[in-house]
Structure formats: structure tokens, C-alpha cells
Amino acid sequence: MDILKTQTIEHYAKLLRTPTFNQYPDIIRQLEHDKSYEDFLIALMKSELDSRQESTRRRKVKAAKFPYMKTLDEFDCTRLEHIDQSLIHELASCDFVAKNQNIIMIGNPGTGKTHLSIALGIKACMQGFNVKFFTAANLSNELIEAQDNHRLMKLEKQIARADLLIIDELSYLTFNRHQSELLFKVVADRSERKSVIVSTNLKFSDWTSMFENQAMVTALIDRLTFRSHVLNMNSEHPYRAELAAQTDV
Numbered sequence: 001m002d003i004l005k006t007q008t009i010e011h012y013a014k015l016l017r018t019p020t021f022n023q024y025p026d027i028i029r030q031l032e033h034d035k036s037y038e039d040f041l042i043a044l045m046k047s048e049l050d051s052r053q054e055s056t057r058r059r060k061v062k063a064a065k066f067p068y069m070k071t072l073d074e075f076d077c078t079r080l081e082h083i084d085q086s087l088i089h090e091l092a093s094c095d096f097v098a099k100n101q102n103i104i105m106i107g108n109p110g111t112g113k114t115h116l117s118i119a120l121g122i123k124a125c126m127q128g129f130n131v132k133f134f135t136a137a138n139l140s141n142e143l144i145e146a147q148d149n150h151r152l153m154k155l156e157k158q159i160a161r162a163d164l165l166i167i168d169e170l171s172y173l174t175f176n177r178h179q180s181e182l183l184f185k186v187v188a189d190r191s192e193r194k195s196v197i198v199s200t201n202l203k204f205s206d207w208t209s210m211f212e213n214q215a216m217v218t219a220l221i222d223r224l225t226f227r228s229h230v231l232n233m234n235s236e237h238p239y240r241a242e243l244a245a246q247t248d249v
Contacts, residue, residue: 020048060125064166066133070118079112082232088116091229094124097164097195102224105199107233113199116233117166120197129163136170136183143182152182159186164195171201173210180211184220191223198224 013021027043061069072092077085096103103120105113121131134142146155159165165186175183190196202209204221211217 018048020044020051023047056128057126060128060130061122064121064125064131064133066118066121067114068118069122070115071122072116072119075112075115075119079235079237080233081235087229087231091120092123094120094127094129096229097124097127097129100192100195100227102195102226102228103197104224104228104230105197105233106203106231107199107201108235109201111233111235113233114168117168117197117199121164121166124164130161131164131166132159132162133166133168135168137173139167139186140173140175140179140183143186144179147182156186156189160189160194162194164197165190166197168199170198171210175211177212180213180216184216187220188223192227196224 009024010022013019021044024040024044027040027047031040031043072088075088077088080088091103105116107113118133121133124131142155143152146152187196200207204225207217207221208214211220
């Protein structure tokens with residue numbers, strides 16, 4: 001094919017926003033000789049669709065704002081002392097997101113709660129769900145800052161659009177009444193509508209140490225645990241502690 005035709009195809013591909021159409025020589029080479037023009041068109045359109053879906057998945061992962069990337073392949077399920085590995089595989093299907101269910105991970109530090117939260121979040125992104133990741137401290141700070149700058153409603157709407165909200169490290173800080181109310185509203189607004197993953201070092205009976213209003217704590221736990229999977233991730237041999245011990249040797 002001459003240069004003019006090649007440039008014309010590139011021009012039309014740009015106008016139609018179908019960049020993979022420029023890869024038609026590769027598709028032609030991959031097709032068997034007895035394939036029809038229709039087969040070529042189908043292969044070309046499938047290539048474009050696959051490219052768009054991959055771009056969408058990358059955008060969703062970026063928009064989730066994970067602190068770093070972690071996958072389930074890197075997660076050692078054999079270290080879980082109180083959870084059947086089949087449950088982790090079930091959660092990896094992200095059916096819990098489709099059903100608007102929650103996951104509460106409770107365990108001592110270094111047992112993989114953040115890793116598993118991120119890995120499930122990435123799985124959800126790969127399946128087309130919108131995900132948002134926050135530490136509890138960052139979420140609280142962003143809510144307070146948004147309210148001070150008169151854009152709280154905008155932030156709440158952004159969070160509400162997420163099919164899966166991940167709140168990590170709900171255990172390290174004490175929240176005042178105002179912070180508690182803002183966090184509670186975010187969770188309450190999602191009840192039976194969208195999914196939440198929460199990771200914490202504290203058992204439910206100790207959540208009163210984080211929030212001033214005990215009645216609110218009861219209501220928060222009630223909403224989070226309704227239609228949820230509660231994972232006991234406590235371990236006598238946390239991974240990070242073992243890794244640190246090996247490093248010191």
C-alpha cells in the first residue's frame with residue numbers, strides 16, 4: 001500500500017478515535033489466507049474494543065488512588081489462620097461488589113489487610129467497577145477540608161459514585177465528634193447501595209476508643225456488618241514481623 005493510503009487510514013483512524021485501526025497490517029498477517037473481509041473487520045473491531053477496555057481499566061486503577069500496587073498473586077493465602085482460601089477466591093470474583101456487600105478485615109498489624117484490600121480493589125477495577133481508596137485519616141482530613149472550602153457535597157458525590165470504597169487503617173487515630181459524623185455519613189449513605197472494604201486492627205468492642213459517640217459507633221458497626229464478610233486476619237506470626245526478623249539476622 002502506498003504512503004498516501006497509509007496516511008489517509010491514519011487520518012481517518014484519528015478522526016474516528018480508533019487508533020488500533022492503524023495496526024491493520026498486523027491483523028492481516030495474523031489472519032488465515034482463507035478469511036473474508038468480514039473476518040478482517042471483526043478482528044479489527046475486536047482489537048479496538050480490547051484496547052479501549054484496557055485503557056478504561058488503567059484509568060480506573062489510576063482514579064482509585066491506591067498507595068501502591070498489590071495483586072492477589074502476590075498474596076500468600078496459606079498464611080491465613082482463620083480464613084478458608086476458597087473465600088478469598090470467591091471475593092476475588094468481586095461478586096460482593098455487584099451485590100453491594102461489604103468486607104471488614106480485622107487483624108493485628110502486618111497480616112496483609114492493606115495488601116488484600118488493594119488486590120481486591122484492583123480486581124474490581126479490572127471488572128469495570130469504580131473504586132476509591134483512602135486511609136481513614138486521609139478520608140477524615142479530606143472531608144474536613146472539603147467542608148471548610150465549601151465543597152463537601154461535591155466530594156461526597158464523588159465518593160458516592162464509587163462502586164467500592166476502601167477505608168484502610170481504621171484504628172490508628174481518635175476522631176472527634178465532627179470527624180465521626182462526617183465519616184459516619186459517608187458509610188451510612190452507602191448502606192445497601194454500594195460496597196465498602198474496611199481494615200482495622202481493633203475488634204468491634206474496641207471501636208469506642210476511636211469515636212466519642214458510642215451510639216454512633218453502634219450504628220456504624222451495624223451498617224458495615226449488614227450484608228458483609230467479616231474476615232478474622234489475626235495471626236500469631238504476622239508477615240511483616242517475620243520479614244523484619246529475617247532482615248535483622
